[in-house]
Amino acid sequence: MAKVHEFTVEMTCEGCSGAVERVLGKLKDKGVEKVEISLEKQQVLVTSSIDADSLLETIKKTGKTTAYVGSTDA
Incomplete structure (x- = not known):
């Protein structure tokens, strides 16, 4: 079952958020359904059936x- 996992990630620019999006994008076909990144809040929300430790x-x-x-x- 998919859960929305919340992470705080130290990101200072679009390049930082892009890097996070890229690594999580590699898991799109392995259980990651959606990735929401807020550079302003330094927050990443991942809707996924993958466990939090792996993410x-x-x-x-x-x-x-x-x-x-x-x-x-x-």
Whole structure:
């Protein structure tokens, strides 16, 4: 079942948010349904059936400081 996972990600520019979008985009056919990025709030919302730890590790591949906030049912 898909959940909406919330992460805080240290992003300073469009390039940063683009990097996050790229790494999560690679999981589109593996369980990620939707990615919403707010550069202003330093927030990434991922609607996915993939577990939070896996998503966190994927986002960390960008080199950005990332923290898992929590999840809600999609």
